[in-house]
Amino acid sequence: MNTEITSLRPYLRGLPIIILSMIIAVMCAKKYLSYLTPMYQSIAKIKLADIHEGTTGSNLFKDLDVFATSNKIQGEIEVIKSKNIILRTLNKIDFKTEIYRVGKLKTTEIHSDRPFIAEIQLNNPALYDQDIAISILDTQQYEINIPSTQSIHKGIFGDTLKIEEEAIIFLDLNKELIHTKPSLKLIDHYIIHVLSDQTAYDKVNKNLNVVSTEKDVAVLKIIYKSCVPEKSALFVNALAETYIEDYIELKYQAAKITSDFLSQQIDAMYNKLNTSENRIEQFKENKNIINLRQETETDLRKIAQLKIQQTNVKMSLEAIEELHDYIQKGKDDFLELAPNFEAFTDLLSTEMIKKIKELQAEKAELLKTYKANTLQVQTVDEKIGFYTSYFIESIHNTKKNLKTKYANLTQDIQEAEKSFEGLPQKEKMLVILERDFRLNENSYMFLNEKKIEADIAKAARISFHRIISKASASKAPVSPNKIIILLVAAVIGLFGSIFLIFVLHALKERVHSLSNIEKSTTIPVLYNTPRLTSDSITTSHFQKQVLSMIINGVVEKQNIIGLTSINNDHGSAFHALHISNTLISQGYKVCFLSIGDQATKSNDQNGKITIQATDFLSRSYDQLRHYFSDLTSQYDFVVVENEAFHHNLIAEVLMQFFDCNLYVVDSRKTLLKDLIKFNKVQDKYQLKNVHFVFNRDKYNPNVLVDIRNGIVKILSIFKRASHA
Secondary structure: OHHHHHHHHHHHHOHHHHHHHHHHHHHHHHHHHHHOOOEEEEEEEEEOOOOOOOOHHHHOOOOOHHHHOOOOHHHHHHHHOOHHHHHHHHHHHOOOEEEEEEOOOOEEEEOOOOOEEEEEEEOOHHHOOOOEEEEEOOOOEEEEEEOOOOEEEEEEOOOEEEEOOOEEEEEEEOHHHHHHOOOOOOOOEEEEEEOOHHHHHHHHHHHEEEEEOOOOOOEEEEEEEEOOHHHHHHHHHHHHHHHHHHHHHHHHHHHHHHHHHHHHHHHHHHHHHHHHHHHHHHHHHHHOOOOHHHHHHHHHHHHHHHHHHHHHHHHHHHHHHHHHHHHHHOHHHHHHHHHHOOOOOOHHHHHHHHHHHHHHHHHHHHHHHOOOOOHHHHHHHHHHHHHHHHHHHHHHHHHHHHHHHHHHHHHHHHHHHHHHOOHHHHHHHHHHHHHHHHHHHHHHHHHHHHHHHHHHHHHOOOOOOEEEEOOOOOOOOOEOOHHHHHHHHHHHHHHHHHHHHHHHHHHOOEOOOHHHHHHHOOOOEEEEEEOOOOHHHHHHHHHHHHHHHHHOOOOOOOEEEEEEOOOHHHOHHHHHHHHHHHHHHOOOOEEEEEEOOOOOOOOOOOOEEEEOHHHHHOOOHHHHHHHHHHHHHHOOEEEEEOOOOOOOOOHHHHHOOOOEEEEEEEOOOOEHHHHHHHHHHHHHHOOOOEEEEEEEEOOOOOHHHHHHHHHHHHHHHHHHHHHO
């Protein structure tokens, strides 16, 4: 804990400097801020159209690429920041002409509080971005200085001033503003800048930022900074409106171009459709086609029916032929064949078979009574013969009729099948013609639908982008941030002063504390002396220290006590004087010897001797030894205020004659590196009974007091020099 306090002691002592540095830094920052031009920020928000989730009408042209392009947020950001949109905005709000009021320390741009209206047409491109100086003489006249002419021209408010071939200038008083603000200063010096397109774009683009509010959220923030709050708000609102107007114009132009293109395509497609219709009509007329599919189906059904009839006739014919052949082979015994006439199923044949069977039964009954040659039996045989002949003739006629019918059916089928000759080719051609017709018809219908949609889009001059938050003029500037700058200045002053104290402390580090002495040397510290503020405290302190030295055997009678320091003002004279006075007050006979050119305060006691250091330089070692031996024989103690190491004349030589060497170091004046000198002297002369005396222990004076004392000291030096 003590080590930490010791390390912080230089900074605690330099606290006034630290505070002063912070105050100076803050004052400099305030002065710096007074010269800075504040920047004001305005923000407008735009909600982008979304073809998936936005207004239904945004899907109107989903089938055409020109209308179905998805709104990419990053792409829209680049569109807003594009040079074309920015220049259109600047032309709308006339930001290319800037007017500045010239002050003694800084030049300030004015916009809404312009005391005059300026319209300038530059015919010389070299005049763009140049300073055009204007001095208002009174409410009637002004002077203007064009850089290219290097001459002053006078003009009158309300009149057009033509300056050679360089420019045409029209200035008029802003009477409405002057009437509203009577205190507005008119007579002054001004500078007008007419910006070129590139310069105006670069200047705006530098302070413009367009960002999305959140990732994948189609809401954009347009942020613009300007030294004039009205300009920042005016620009972002105008930029948002220009962007939407450009979107509407682009949408209208796309719809118009699409509508014109569709009109041309509809006319061409209409002609193709008519051609397709005519080709189908001509083909059907040439091929006698009404409805090919129905006609084909009807013919197929007809042929199928004819073939069925032909098959039935063929089956009947084959049965009749088989029956005919069978009867021809067994006609002599026709009655035995009659039961096999199953092929005849018509009513006439059935009745005839029944009649023959009845006659056969009747004959059989008659033969039981009569003989075969009787009239009754012969009559029945004649009837049976009649029916049998008729039946055979009927079979023959039936066979002939069936052959005729079969031949007719075969001819009809051949005639019907002739209609299918070339049918695949006709179907192929008809399919091709109908397909071409359907393609043209579908294209024609599609183009008409798109034409209607394009006409609707062309008529609807609306935007699916919309401004959801307009910008307003900011009352507080966003930069410079005065609080941050002042805090940073204070921190810089704080750390700067701390660093300066650290560097000075490192370059010229003092002893400061007992721990520093103990770390830097092996020589022990005999005692430490705090800052003594009164005579009573001083007397009490030295009485304790002298008594302790005698009790602990550090000094004895007939000892020479030598007090040495690096410089005269490090406390060796003070300690030597008070040790001498304390010994005298205790009844000892003391010789107080002061060596050097410095003046020593008189103690009004016996034994006070002052010797110049140069007096010892001429003496030999033996002479010096005899000199000090004589003193110790005459006095109980000899207290020597040795010459300081700073002079380095005889100090080291005399220290070997002292019985007790006390090195006096001062906490505020003795450098830490000087302690090595004491070690070197001790090793060089093999000195014994060597101790440190730490003067002004724990003394940490106010640095302002030190500065004051330093100034007083410097003034006294100059005063002595002037008297000399």
